[in-house]
Amino acid sequence: MMAPLKGLDIAPPQAYPYARRGFCGLLVPYGNYAMEYEARAFLPEGFVPLTARLSEDGEDLEARLANYFDFQKLAAALKSYGSTPLLAAGVACSSTSYIIGIERELEVFRRLNELWNGRVAWTTEAVDLAFTELGTRRFTLVSPYPAGITAACIGYWERRGYSIEHVEQIEPGTGFHPIYTIPEPLTDQAVARAVARSRSAVFITGTGLATLSALGQNRDAGVPVLSANLALCWRLAMLAGLPGSSLTDWLSQSAPWRRHLP
Template sequence: MEPFKPLPATPVRLGFVIPERNVACETEFPQFLPDGVTAHFSRLPREGAALTQESLIRMMDSVEHQSRLLGGIDARIILYACTSGSFLGADDALDTIAEKIATASGVAAVTTTRAVLDALAALQARTVFLISPYPDDIHAAEIAFLEKAGHPVPGNATFGCASSELIRDINSRDVEALALSHRSAIRDCDAVFLSCTNLRSMDRIAALEADLARPVISSNSATLWRAMRGAGLTPRDIGAGRLFGLDLAGADPSGRARGGWGLAG
């Protein structure tokens, strides 16, 4: 399979706006980046560590300022790397946040939630087994979002974390063990989705796909894949799941999807 190749003679900088207590993106992304491609981060303040819908939605208040900082380094694309922060709130939050970032920074932008929908489309996966670290109300809101977006969730599991610090304490083998404990339910799904950009799991995705015989994506794998596609990099197996061997399906690489797999109805 052809390796990723940056566009000629120009370093490729990928920008990511992340929640202030997120430590997983900065840990996972550099491990999988090809030579000549770098990841750069800006943080969104959020009041307190407790995971509440209100506090996650309010992170948007500073997104324009924080993304403008990434525009100053000539980032090729900016990803709003927070799953819950881009599916909570209004139905069109996953795209309106990206539009705010693009307007403020002058750089094409995509949210993690849009990246996940793009990834499911590329994998031709409809039904999803969802694993998240979220408290019950946010976990339920994510199931409702996915189903409204045309992706039924026949099975699910959550670590039920009440705060960002508790998510940080989960390691990738914990995520793998939880997924494998639901092996029989996963057989009834097209794909497994490991939600939350602060949940480490990218190093276990390839092994999970082999064990479960299903494609597996995480918020971080979908976010990094979408950033690479939006930056014009070509498909390559990087050891983080079959997703990275795929290109976008029916989408503008520098913007939102074209028809058929956004929010339903």
């Protein structure tokens, strides 16, 4: 059995240079730079994310996505932080949850959290906790995925007891990755359409999707607008016990991360 990370505990952080509120681990698929960029905007100042890269193996897209949640690979990625005093760690990949399903996902993270003191978060867990705090089981979905993964996403959330009001599909990008290279105006437009139709909340799925511009343009929406990355960062701050970690604070017009919006 792997030894748990020494740093994943509830000890108060020391005032490290640049990291007066401590460190968190951020595990991302190897090309996902949007999550890294947005984490620096969303996380409170002085709470520093340290990134580990997740690799994959597989014959097709679904097999490769499923491989991100291989228990041994995730455990090895967490162990790579060594003695770094992490207050929490987050696995930033939502599409894998949709592909492997709820039961397998929960088993993987149950095992990880047994080893690392319950301090490992993941995207879909964070989103579910956020909507629970908001008191809604309905949302309009904004998806950057191919049709098959969007369908798996819908099925996943319906099995979790949610009703999907409407789906806004974003056309894929044309660069090195179909999601990471989606131009921001396409996301902005899709989120604006979702806000106009929603009667409950809007959820932007996809941790590799650039969402800061869309969040900025819809800051006065009449419904909550939640992105996958915002939810995971909120969960990391909550696990770390940082002040101001209620979702009401995070979604308010005065939330500190809004200063970083375009």
